[in-house]
Amino acid sequence: MRKSLLIGLLLLCLVASAASAQVTIRVAHFYDPAAGPAHQMNLRWLEKVKEGFEAANPDIKVEFEWIKWDELDLKSLRDFRAGISHDVIYTSPQYYGLHSVAKDLLDLSPYIEKWPKEVLEDFTWSAVWSSAFPWGIPLGIHTRTIVYRRDLYEKVGLNPDKTPENLEELVEYSKKLTQDVDGDGKTDIYGLGMYFGPSRATIELYFAPYLWHFDGELWDKETKKATFASEAGIKAAQFLFDLIYTHKVTPEWSMSGTYDDVILLSFLGEKIAQAEGYGSYWIGPLEEKGWIKGLFPPTPEGQAIVADVYPTPTKYKAQFTNAWNISIHALSKHPDESFKFIEYMIQPDLLYEYPDAGLPVRLSLWERPEFKTPFYQKWQVAARNGRPMPPTAHYGDLADTVAACLQEIFAAKAPIPETLKKFEDEYNSKFAGE
Amino acid sequence: MRLLKPGKAQTGLPEEKRYASLYRWNYESRLAYLFLIPSILLMLLFLVFPLFSGIIMSLQESTFAGEVNFVGLKNFRLLLREARFLNNLKLSITYVLGNLSLSIPLAYIAALIITSQDLRGLPLFRGVFLLPFITAPVVSSVIFLSLTDASSGPVTLFIERITGERPVILATPSLAMGTIIFHSFWRSFPFVMLFLAAGMTTIPNELYEAAKVDGATGWHLFRFITFPLTRIHLALSMLIITMWTLQDAETVFALTRGGPGYSTEVLAVRLFKDSFINFNLNLGATVGVILLSISLLFMVAYLRLMQER
Numbered sequence A: 001m002r003k004s005l006l007i008g009l010l011l012l013c014l015v016a017s018a019a020s021a022q023v024t025i026r027v028a029h030f031y032d033p034a035a036g037p038a039h040q041m042n043l044r045w046l047e048k049v050k051e052g053f054e055a056a057n058p059d060i061k062v063e064f065e066w067i068k069w070d071e072l073d074l075k076s077l078r079d080f081r082a083g084i085s086h087d088v089i090y091t092s093p094q095y096y097g098l099h100s101v102a103k104d105l106l107d108l109s110p111y112i113e114k115w116p117k118e119v120l121e122d123f124t125w126s127a128v129w130s131s132a133f134p135w136g137i138p139l140g141i142h143t144r145t146i147v148y149r150r151d152l153y154e155k156v157g158l159n160p161d162k163t164p165e166n167l168e169e170l171v172e173y174s175k176k177l178t179q180d181v182d183g184d185g186k187t188d189i190y191g192l193g194m195y196f197g198p199s200r201a202t203i204e205l206y207f208a209p210y211l212w213h214f215d216g217e218l219w220d221k222e223t224k225k226a227t228f229a230s231e232a233g234i235k236a237a238q239f240l241f242d243l244i245y246t247h248k249v250t251p252e253w254s255m256s257g258t259y260d261d262v263i264l265l266s267f268l269g270e271k272i273a274q275a276e277g278y279g280s281y282w283i284g285p286l287e288e289k290g291w292i293k294g295l296f297p298p299t300p301e302g303q304a305i306v307a308d309v310y311p312t313p314t315k316y317k318a319q320f321t322n323a324w325n326i327s328i329h330a331l332s333k334h335p336d337e338s339f340k341f342i343e344y345m346i347q348p349d350l351l352y353e354y355p356d357a358g359l360p361v362r363l364s365l366w367e368r369p370e371f372k373t374p375f376y377q378k379w380q381v382a383a384r385n386g387r388p389m390p391p392t393a394h395y396g397d398l399a400d401t402v403a404a405c406l407q408e409i410f411a412a413k414a415p416i417p418e419t420l421k422k423f424e425d426e427y428n429s430k431f432a433g434e
Numbered sequence B: 001m002r003l004l005k006p007g008k009a010q011t012g013l014p015e016e017k018r019y020a021s022l023y024r025w026n027y028e029s030r031l032a033y034l035f036l037i038p039s040i041l042l043m044l045l046f047l048v049f050p051l052f053s054g055i056i057m058s059l060q061e062s063t064f065a066g067e068v069n070f071v072g073l074k075n076f077r078l079l080l081r082e083a084r085f086l087n088n089l090k091l092s093i094t095y096v097l098g099n100l101s102l103s104i105p106l107a108y109i110a111a112l113i114i115t116s117q118d119l120r121g122l123p124l125f126r127g128v129f130l131l132p133f134i135t136a137p138v139v140s141s142v143i144f145l146s147l148t149d150a151s152s153g154p155v156t157l158f159i160e161r162i163t164g165e166r167p168v169i170l171a172t173p174s175l176a177m178g179t180i181i182f183h184s185f186w187r188s189f190p191f192v193m194l195f196l197a198a199g200m201t202t203i204p205n206e207l208y209e210a211a212k213v214d215g216a217t218g219w220h221l222f223r224f225i226t227f228p229l230t231r232i233h234l235a236l237s238m239l240i241i242t243m244w245t246l247q248d249a250e251t252v253f254a255l256t257r258g259g260p261g262y263s264t265e266v267l268a269v270r271l272f273k274d275s276f277i278n279f280n281l282n283l284g285a286t287v288g289v290i291l292l293s294i295s296l297l298f299m300v301a302y303l304r305l306m307q308e309r
Helices: A002-021 A037-056 A072-082 A093-102 A117-124 A127-132 A150-155 A167-177 A200-213 A231-245 A259-268 A280-289 A335-345 A348-352 A363-367 A374-384 A395-411 A416-431 B015-058 B074-080 B083-116 B122-129 B137-147 B154-163 B173-201 B205-213 B218-246 B250-255 B267-277 B281-307
Strands: A023-029 A060-066 A088-091 A144-149 A274-279 A292-295 A298-304 A307-310 A325-328 B060-062 B068-070
Touching (some): A037 A335, A037 A348, A088 A093, A088 A335, A117 A363, A127 A374, A144 A150, A144 A374, A200 A395, A280 A292, A280 A374, A307 A374, A348 A363, A416 B083, B015 B060, B060 B281, B074 B281, B083 B267, B083 B281, B122 B173, B173 B218, B205 B218, B250 B267
Parallel strands (some): A023 A060, A023 A088
Antiparallel strands (some): A144 A307
């Protein structure tokens, strides 16, 4: 009796010590099962990654925690200050200026230095990497193109296989595509959809590309000052203003609503013939609408039928790219295990199935036949053409300031140079020199 | 202790009875204070502490790296020199005055109607009137967003039918502010109306009857009975609406996010953006302190209005 009790106790101790040897890492993401099928798909992918990782690493347990997508970066920072730890956390590269000052994310350089050269080169081809390193590892590529209706091109006598190659052609094409279908004197289909609402999409997808095209910069790295009121900024704002009021190819309602409403839904709703700033995360809805076939998920036979895309005809490296990145919180008690999870997560075969990747971040994936279709090759050109936002710690303020400035120029028809200068001065009075 | 100290009898009570009375008073009052301690502690923790913490934050400057420095009134000077902030201030006042000038007179008239006439189905109407008030602010904002949608919103199409032009309501500064004020009025009106109506029903009928006997006209009845006796309800409802409007960030943010430009960015929205979106906590706290000061000014003004005879 005493002997069996002793064995029992011994077994209990063994089980307890085995349990205590198991490490639990928490993975913070933003996919909400109640937020619709897209989120559910991504959540299923995460569950699959978790199961595979736990099976391969029985001593590490993974737990998920949910944080709203636009709160992730600030929560990481707030919790760091409050001494609350996380392990693996989704982050946005636009906030890396802030993270680099706050030091709430772990510098991943020591881990990445151990990677074989071929793995490193598989990632570093994209601008997304330069904006992510050393605070995060990109899980995909979010880049943008101009999406257009091939049928409307044909209807107005344009060749759907010959898309605009410069800004003059872009305006010319957009004018031809702007139509009053029912003859009531009002525009029914606009030639070029853009978005100038109070959101970060305005600076990232509609102002910065043209500012960069005219050789300007949003922010100066040396002086740490906003510089968007330059000659290039004036040209960019004037170009956008003219699209609405001079050429009348972009609707005035581009200033209201959300990015999704004005670009995605308006294009699918046939209110605009071409939409600029169309994200690689919106290929699925084109397939659902039946405007492309076999392209989402990608297949080697995939074809653009009614809708197609082309890279925005701005200068080289004048487009914005970003991605969801995966990072480790600086207060993580298990950084090694967390990085192990990240390495598991970014295996090519797993990333290939990640619905929110947008486009593959690993160059080797682009070698697969399904990404060799003309449609995806155009996306790759756009991805190669990308660059990140400036690494200011006050990126949110910079984005809000530019959006508000453009809105004042467009809504109140305020003088462009003076208004740009007014908003730039206001930003610099608070944040210059950081 | 002083109360228990035997002294010269001044009340004329027998000495023993007086001691017993003093003891009871002292024991009961101490017990009452004892029971109050949890609420006082909670109030200190959740009201006074955050208030002082906010004031202290407004006098500090902190870096993202976590360094905190005392900077005195620098944040206030920075804001008061900023054209954007002065615009925020002006818009907040416009928002409050706009909402008050619509909701108070119209709700007062509506309250007079529903209390003076025996309307059929009044209880049902009272319930229906309360719907905007009980609808979640963000939900009602979404309703207004769809009403003013630039391509298919019924209000937009109605204006187009009248003027021949299709306005982009929420991208036109004056119309956007007008929409925000109207939305707030739509939400406040039922509450103010029912609050005032409740006040009007407490006025004794005899007063009106006596005045009528003395030859008072309808205007006289309102001027000398209804209005003076509902002034306290009026001031209270004005105070409540002012506080709601001044501190309203959610509906403005949901409708326009402060745009186009900064044309609808009221103080509460600025506070929200600074504190919770862009993480400028010290500037956000400074806006909060200024907002609190304005609220206090309004409160004092209304309290004085209530006390006036």
